[in-house]
Structure formats: structure tokens, C-alpha cells
Amino acid sequence: MLRNTLGIVNIEGNNVHFGDVMDHRGVQAFGFLGRYRLIDFVLSNMSNSGISDFQVYMPAKMRSTIQHVGTGKHYNINSKRGKLRLLNSATDFNSIYQHDIKAFSDHIHYIENSNKEYVLIAPSYFIYSQDYSKLLDEHLATKADITVLYKNVTNAKENFIGCQTLKFGEDKRIIEFEENHGKYKNRPVSLEAYFMKRTLFVELIKRANKVSSLYWLKDILRDVVEQYKIVGYAHRDFVACINTVEAYFQTQLDLIDQDTRKLLFKHNWPIHTQTSDSSPCLYGPLADVKRSLISNGGNINGQVENSVIDRDVVIEEGVVIKNSIILNGVTIKSGANIENAIIDKATTIAHPVDIKGSATAPAYLKAYQVI
Numbered sequence: 114m115l116r117n118t119l120g121i122v123n124i125e126g127n128n129v130h131f132g133d134v135m136d137h138r139g140v141q142a143f144g145f146l147g148r149y150r151l152i153d154f155v156l157s158n159m160s161n162s163g164i165s166d167f168q169v170y171m172p173a174k175m176r177s178t179i180q181h182v183g184t185g186k187h188y189n190i191n192s193k194r195g196k197l198r199l200l201n202s203a204t205d206f207n208s209i210y211q212h213d214i215k216a217f218s219d220h221i222h223y224i225e226n227s228n229k230e231y232v233l234i235a236p237s238y239f240i241y242s243q244d245y246s247k248l249l250d251e252h253l254a255t256k257a258d259i260t261v262l263y264k265n266v267t268n269a270k271e272n273f274i275g276c277q278t279l280k281f282g283e284d285k286r287i288i289e290f291e292e293n294h295g296k297y298k299n300r301p302v303s304l305e306a307y308f309m310k311r312t313l314f315v316e317l318i319k320r321a322n323k324v325s326s327l328y329w330l331k332d333i334l335r336d337v338v339e340q341y342k343i344v345g346y347a348h349r350d351f352v353a354c355i356n357t358v359e360a361y362f363q364t365q366l367d368l369i370d371q372d373t374r375k376l377l378f379k380h381n382w383p384i385h386t387q388t389s390d391s392s393p394c395l396y397g398p399l400a401d402v403k404r405s406l407i408s409n410g411g412n413i414n415g416q417v418e419n420s421v422i423d424r425d426v427v428i429e430e431g432v433v434i435k436n437s438i439i440l441n442g443v444t445i446k447s448g449a450n451i452e453n454a455i456i457d458k459a460t461t462i463a464h465p466v467d468i469k470g471s472a473t474a475p476a477y478l479k480a481y482q483v484i
Contacts, residue, residue, distance in 0.1 A: 114163030115246050119229040119311060122155055122169040123213050123236040126305070126329060128275025129356040134477050135457060140355070141169075141237040142177030144440050144458075146365055147408035147423045150181050151355055152237040153188075153386045159233065160188045161382055162245035165195035166229055170216045175201065181387055188385045198223060212329045214321045225315055232314045234330065235262075235306035240364065241352040242382050248308040251346040258313060258341035259334070261287060262306035264352045269293055269300035273354050277303040277331055279345055287343045290335040304348060305331065313341075351376035362455060362475045365421050365438055369406055391424055399430045408441075415445070423458070431465075436472070440480075460484065 125140045135143060141152040152169070159167065167190065171178050178199070182188075185197035200220050217224065224232070233245055243262065252260040263279055266272070273293050278300045280289035293300060307330070321333035334343070351373065353364040368374050378384060391410035396402070401416040410425040415432030423441040428434065431447040440458040445451070448465025453472055456462070457480035466484060470476030478484065 115159075115231070115233065115249060116163050116165065117229055118164050118166075118231040118233050118245075118249070118308075119224070119227045120156075120159035120164040120167045121224075121232055121234040122152065122159075122167070123234050123305070123330070124170045124172050124216060125236055125238050125356070126275075126331070127212070129238055130275075131358055131361075134358045134455070135480075137174060137480060138177035139172035139174050141172065142181055143355070143361065144423055145240075145355075146368060147406050147421050149384060149386045150177075151240065152178065152182065153384055154240050154242070155235050155237045156182070156185070156188045157382075157384045158241075158243050158245060159235075160190060160385065164233065164245070165191040166227065167195075167197045168220070168223060169197070169199050170213065170220075171199060171201060175199075183387070187387050212327070214318060214328050214330055214333070215326075217318045217330075218322055221315065221318060224311065224318075227311060229311055231308060232311045233306065233308050234314070235304070238355045239304045239306075239352060240355060240377065241304070241348055241350060242377055242379050242384070243306075243348055243350075244382070245306070245308070248306070248346050251344065252308055255285060255344045256342065257344040258309060259343045260308040261343060261345050262304045262308075262348055263301045263345045264304060264348045265299070265301050266352070267299050269302060270295050270298050272360060273300070273302045273356075275356065276354060277305070277335075279303055281345065285344045285346075287338060287345055289338060290331065301345065301347075302352075302354075303331075304352065307334070358455070358475065358477070359473055362438060362453075363472065366419065366436060369404055369419060369421065389424060397430065437475075454478070457481075 143151050248260050277290045278293045282288040321328040394411040397414035400413045403418045405420045407422045408424040413428045414430040415428040418435045420437045422439050425442045427444040429447040432445050433450050435452045437454045439456045442459040444461045449462045450467045453470040454468050454476040456478045460482045462484045
């Protein structure tokens with residue numbers, strides 16, 4: 114168990130591109146599968162692995178993250194000995210100087226004053242279930258300085274663009290970090306989860322600051338790859354990298370499939386989230402629902418197929434929804450036809466409109482609109 118480890122949730126990197134889709138909240142707080150937020154996965158993995166000291170670095174638009182994570186009690190963080198700090202990392206989000214090394218430097222006293230021997234740093238835009246204590250075992254067995262969690266993927270041409278890929282030498286040792294430009298199908302992709310001694314982490318932050326004010330943590334790791342023993346630990350199950358609108362959209366539709374979902378959600382490995390005690394979904398006499406994930410609190414009278422419907426959604430009769438993600442509190446009035454779309458929260462579609470995107474470029478409606 115990782116009781117002697119400080120868990121750090123990193124901000125998303127410069128390889129995460131959502132444009133103006135859902136831009137009123139940080140990626141950490143994006144709704145997922147009708148009940149989770151992306152940050153739930155990394156916090157649950159850390160908490161389940163025995164970590165009780167947390168730092169969450171938040172993006173410029175942090176209200177949703179603060180609201181959702183709160184005191185952290187729903188992640189089973191030990192209330193007597195556990196600690197959760199939500200740390201502001203961004204002043205000007207579009208500045209090139211706004212990166213994780215700057216965030217760590219701004220709060221370095223919290224890292225230096227921690228009594229934990231190790232740190233585990235991981236971002237929230239990779240979705241997977243992983244017992245991080247396996248990284249500690251690997252770390253000790255290989256006498257590594259730094260252990261990196263990675264996944265061998267077969268779809269690196271389309272996905273994981275801009276993420277780091279690894280080149281291995283002998284004994285699982287990483288000899289090079291490269292950037293994935295989508296040239297090759299099969300690649301070992303870094304999940305940007307790093308395990309190391311806390312003192313080494315502080316050293317790397319200070320070193321990165323000396324080299325360049327533009328450096329991210331992954332840049333300094335690339336520089337020191339020959340000076341330290343950096344080894345990889347392979348994750349064997351489902352991994353998704355939510356760094357584009359297409360990935361956010363397609364991953365959720367893929368997870369409607371029960372067999373795929375079982376690779377992510379394990380019996381003995383709960384993904385914790387903030388629950389809302391709402392009533393079960395009410396299906397009217399005309400409801401026709403196929404192969405969809407439907408949350409509580411809804412009222413459905415229309416046709417829904419292959420879609421993810423968040424909490425408190427109202428779908429009137431005569432509405433057809435296919436391959437779409439409807440976020441919480443949306444109301445869709447009779448006659449609307451929606452396909453390959455993301456409808457953001459609390460929007461009302463009051464007229465019989467057609468909203469159609471494609472699988473690679475879903476249509477997007479902003480939050481709180483009346484259409």
C-alpha cells in the first residue's frame with residue numbers, strides 16, 4: 114500500500130485540445146458516462162491504492178473541480194490522517210508559461226514539507242483502473258529512480274496524439290521519450306503517471322526551472338533520461354486518453370458496450386464519485402430505449418439509441434436521439450432529431466430542429482442555451 118506516498122493530480126498538458134467545447138470548465142471536471150467526472154478515475158485509483166495525502170492542481174477554470182471534489186470525503190480519503198489540497202495553478206491559462214512545473218514551483222513548500230517518502234504524479238485525462246502500489250513493487254524490484262506507467266496501444270495513429278511514447282533498452286529501462294505524431298499504429302504510450310522519491314521530484318522541478326521557463330515535467334524527464342534509471346510498468350487493461358472532443362465522444366459510446374465497460378470497472382476497485390440522491394429515471398409509455406446508459410432523475414418519452422444520458426434529462430415524445438451524449442438538466446421538446454451530438458448541461462431544445470454531427474466531429478450545443 115502507498116501510505117508513504119504523496120498523490121499529485123497534475124493539470125492537463127499542452128496535448129489536450131478541446132477548443133471552445135465545454136470551455137466553461139476544466140477537463141478534470143468533464144462529465145463522463147452520465148455520472149462521473151474525469152478526475153474521479155485518478156483520485157479513486159490513488160485512494161484505493163492506499164494514498165491519503167493528495168494535492169490536486171487545478172486549471173484556470175476551476176469552479177467545477179472545486180465543487181465536485183470538495184473535501185474529498187467521497188473518495189474515502191482518511192479524515193483523521195488524510196489531507197486533500199486543491200491548489201490553483203493558473204493565472205493566465207493561455208500563456209505558454211502556464212505549465213505544471215510553474216504550478217509545482219508556486220506550491221513547492223507543500224511538496225518539500227510533506228513527510229512522505231515518495232510521490233506519484235498523474236493527470237486526470239487518462240481513464241483507467243490501476244493499483245498504483247504495483248508501481249512501488251516494480252520500482253523497488255528494478256531499483257529504479259523513476260517508474261513510468263505506460264500502455265502498449267494498437268491505435269496510436271488516430272489516438273494519443275501529442276502524448277509521449279517510450280523507447281526501451283535493456284531491463285525495461287526507458288532510453289528515450291518521443292512524441293506521438295500518429296505515424297505508427299503500435300506504440301508504448303506513457304500514461305504520464307510517474308513514481309519517484311519526493312526529494313528527486315523537488316530536484317527535477319528546480320532543474321527544469323533552471324533550464325527553461327517553458328519546461329513541462331515531461332520535458333525535464335526527456336532531458337535526464339540517461340542520468341537516471343527510468344523504467345516502465347505496463348498497464349494491461351482498458352485505457353482512454355481524453356484529449357480531444359472526438360476522444361471524449363467516442364470513448365463514452367465505446368463504453369456503452371458491457372464487455373468494454375468490464376475492462377474499466379472492476380468488482381474490487383470502485384470508482385468513487387459525488388452522488389446525488391435523485392429518483393430513478395421515469396420512462397413514459399412511448400419511451401423506446403436501446404443500448405444506452407441512462408442516469409437517474411430523467412423523464413424519457415422519446416426514442417433513445419446508443420447514447421449516454423446524464424441526470425435530470427427530459428426527453429419528450431417524438432424526440433429521436435442517436436449516438437449522442439446529453440449532459441445533465443437538458444430538456445428536449447417534441448420533434449427534435451439529434452444524432453452524433455454533445456448537448457451541454459441545462460440547455461433547452463424547444464423547437465423541432467435537426468442537430469446532426471458525425472462520429473469524428475460531433476455537433477456541440479453550449480450550456481444554458483435555448484434553441
